[in-house]
Amino acid sequence: MPFYPVQLVLLNTGGAWFDLSTLPVFIAALIAIGIVLFTTYHKKSRERFTLRKIAGLDAVEEAIGRATEMARPLLYTPGWGGDIQRPTTIASMNILSHVAARAARYDCQLVYPTHDPVIMSVAQEVVRESYVQEGYPDRFNEDNIRYVSSSQFGYAAAVEGQITRLKPASIFLLGTFEAESLILAETGNFVGAIQIAGTDSTIQLSFFIVACDYTLIGEELFAASGYLSGDQSILASVRAQDLMKLVIMALLIIGVIWASINPDSTWWRF
Amino acid sequence: MKRLESRHWVFIGLFLVVLLSMLLQVDLGVEVSSDTTRLFDYIENLPPGSTIMISFDHEASSLPEIRPLALAVLRHAFARNQRLVGVALLAEGTGIGYRLMEQVGKEYGKVYGEDYVFLGFKPQYIAAMLSMGESIRQTFPEDYLGRSYDSLPMLQGVRNYDQIAGVISIADGSLTTHWIEYAGNQYGVRVSAAVAAAMVTTYDPYLASGQLHAMIGGLRGAAEYEQLIHQGGSGLRGMLAQTTAHMYVILMILIGNVVYFRGRRKRGEG
Amino acid sequence: MRRRIPQLVCGLFGLVTFLCYFSSHPIARKIYLTVTLDYWQIIFAFTLIVGALSFVRVNLRAVERGEDRPYKIVSLIGVVLMPILALIWGIRGGSPFMWVFENIQVPMQATVFSLLAFFVASASYRGFRARSLQAAILLGAALLILISRSSIGDLIWDRIPEAAEWVRSNPAMSARRAILIGIGLGSLTTSVRVLVGIERTWLGGEK
Incomplete structure (x- = not known):
């Protein structure tokens, strides 16, 4: 019998339209969304706003310039762990758009292997659009943005093989990586590529820090879009992150003090 | 040259x-850590005949590390006369999971369908986890061997996570996180894990917060577990x-x- | 219009799944499950076709051009052979499909995975250097964890596992949590930007 989950017999016949147990999450989500929208659309909060220097993002130009000078390709890959729903993949697409525009301008070959057909399709659109916007649609080669394998180490072997054969001058490892991270980063190191990495996978960050030239840590990857484009509406959401951090820090301090004074209290747990 | x-x-x-x-x-022998003891105690103290779901959330590549972990946990669970439901949420874990359950089932004289079943693979792991929270039968109308869910005596009365004492995710990547976030947080099922060594630190925060009930990691974890169940295997070797x-x-x-x-x-x- | 419709679909489904998360009403659960289960499964099935077709096309073109021909031919044989085996004999235990999987794919993947051990050794040799005080502290912590994860740790000093556990549970966990909070907030702001349409790069550009 085929599987049609829409036919699921819903055993829970009762249930409230609003589940009160999710109230703390709901309030936190509304506050967070409110802060993002406020910083984005409130004109005053967008004034006089600059980001600190992020070495990994400043090095993007250097990496593209190097590939152009050496007449060798750029290799960009988003890792095996993500799919298109993941914000990290979208953040990576933003950087890809910028890299593709520069690659188009300098006529530098950009190779993008991926493990996910949807990511491949989106990346093709993003890169194509960048080439068109730069005025070089003829330089775009769809085959350079390719699906290689959905299997983790099939993907790792395919990308490793491309790095070894193409010997790219610069490698961008930006997205969600798992155990393949060190295999790719070390192979890139062996061929002498300049490497810029960034991931939301904390365990793989340590591998990237050891093996790559520049590593974007944590939220730096998400700030990249605004940092590279200078778009104030996107930069404003970075300010929202800082405001939310302040809220979280305040809650942590209150929670720690409260729990220290009255260890039996539970109101701060959710 | x-x-x-x-x-x-x-x-x-x-x-x-x-x-x-x-x-x-x-x-060489090893000192048993508190993390390993916690998983051991969890299985040891469950009433015999409890239903445990073992999810083979790994690829073939990590088998040398995953196999001793899985064997140690399966041996302990069968020795305690627990009933096991095997599933695989990554395609490559399917054949491996079935073989391991069959092997250990034979060692302990267990009967397929009565003491253990293997439901096979379901793509889109998040969807599968959510779906099993509503109805395991609808998610897996047939087991791995093609027998209908209703024909398996062990599964009579097993509707969803409410009848499952706990899930043990045997993983080499981040799938355990999804078990915690979807099955654990949304359906309240107790999630434990046996993971590859590289993933141990990823799950430490979940273990500390109690979202992950217990965890063993890597070859060392397998060796410690083998020591606890007094059955040497490839972990200790x-x-x-x-x-x-x-x-x-x-x-x-x-x-x-x-x-x-x-x-x-x-x-x-x- | 080409961008507006996907943006509307994205915003609508984002809002619906967001609201459904907070409801336990059967209708809300049904909508949530239909979106997350049925729609995902259908999209997933189609993406596999897109991926397979793209893979075959790119590799055939490469074979025609003579670019990395042996590798491409092996890849194409694999992509054609496995579905044929599965269609004729099925994928249950003992079938030819499973034989190829267990005796060819598993060892090949394990081989690539095992490269990690060699790369860990070479990366440690090259990268783990006490260039500064901070790097030296990091190096010390790494050595402690390495020793604790092997049998010899207990033999050198019985408090080594305890010390390593302290490093894992305190400084390492604090740093990890801080990074995770940063990543979580970054994910959240990116998601909101996508849902309200400020972020449009994923649609292929700004226009």
Whole structure:
């Protein structure tokens, strides 16, 4: 019998339209969304706003310039762990758009292997659009943005093989990586590529820090879009992150003090 | 012939060290950690006849590390007369999971369908986890061998996670996170894990917060578990190879530092 | 219009799944499950076709051009052979499909995975250097964890596992949590930007 989950017999016949147990999450989500929208659309909060220097993002130009000078390709890959729903993949697409525009301008070959057909399709659109916007649609080669394998180490072997054969001058490892991270980063190191990495996978960050030239840590990857484009509406959401951090820090301090004074209290747990 | 570089010598050295250690087959024994004891106690203290779901959330590549972990947990669960429901949420875990359950089931004289079942693979793991929270039967109308869900005596009365004492995710990547976030947080099922060593630190925060009930990790975790169930396996046998490999890496770090400081002194920086 | 419709679909489904998360009403659960189960499964099935077709096309073109021909031919044989085996004999235990999987794919993947051990050794040799005080502290912590994860740790000093556990549970966990909070907030702001349409790069550009 085929599987049609829409036919699921819903055993829970009762249930409230609003589940009160999710109230703390709901309030936190509304506050967070409110802060993002406020910083984005409130004109005053967008004034006089600059980001600190992020070495990994400043090095993007250097990496593209190097590939152009050496007449060798750029290799960009988003890792095996993500799919298109993941914000990290979208953040990576933003950087890809910028890299593709520069690659188009300098006529530098950009190779993008991926493990996910949807990511491949989106990346093709993003890169194509960048080439068109730069005025070089003829330089775009769809085959350079390719699906290689959905299997983790099939993907790792395919990308490793491309790095070894193409010997790219610069490698961008930006997205969600798992155990393949060190295999790719070390192979890139062996061929002498300049490497810029960034991931939301904390365990793989340590591998990237050891093996790559520049590593974007944590939220730096998400700030990249605004940092590279200078778009104030996107930069404003970075300010929202800082405001939310302040809220979280305040809650942590209150929670720690409260729990220290009255260890039996539970109101701060959710 | 191309001259070997320093990294090639590093590779050759590691290969020889691990090979010799594997040939020696010395049982070193290990000190059992509190994390391992926690998982052991959890299975040990469940009433016999409880239903545990074992999810094989790994690829074929990590089998040398995952296999001893899975075997140790399965042996303990069967020895305690627990009933096991196997599933695979990554395609490559399917055949492996079935073989492991069948092997250990035979060792303990267990009958398929009465003491254990293997439901097979379901793509889109998040969807599968959510779907099982509503109805396992609808998610897996047939088991891996093509028998209908209703024809398996062990599954009579098993509707969803409410009838499952706990889920043990045997993983080499981030799938355990999804078990915690979707099955654990949304349906309240108790989630434990047996994971590859590289993933241990990823799950530490979940373990500390109690979202992950118990966890064992890597070959060392398997060796500790084998010690607890008094049944030696490839975990304990592999500890010599792991120990010598770790010592080799430490040696490489020390040599790397000696080379670095000598170079610095030569350049007059020290 | 080419961008507006996907943006509307994205915003609508984002809002619906967001609201459904907070409801336990059967209708809300049904909508949530239909979106997350049925729609995902259908999209997933189609993406596999897109991926397979793209893979075959790119590799055939490469074979025609003579670019990395042996590798491409092996890849194409694999992509054609496995579905044929599965269609004729099925994928249950003992079938030819499973034989190829267990005796060819598993060892090949394990081989690539095992490369990690060699790369860890070479990366440690090259990268783990006490260039500064901070790097030296990091190096010390790494050595402690390495020793604790092997049998020899207990033999050198019985408090080594305890010390390593302290490093894992305190400084390492604190740093990890801080990074995770940063990543979580970054994910959240990116998601909101996508849902309200400020972020449009994923649609292929700004226009």
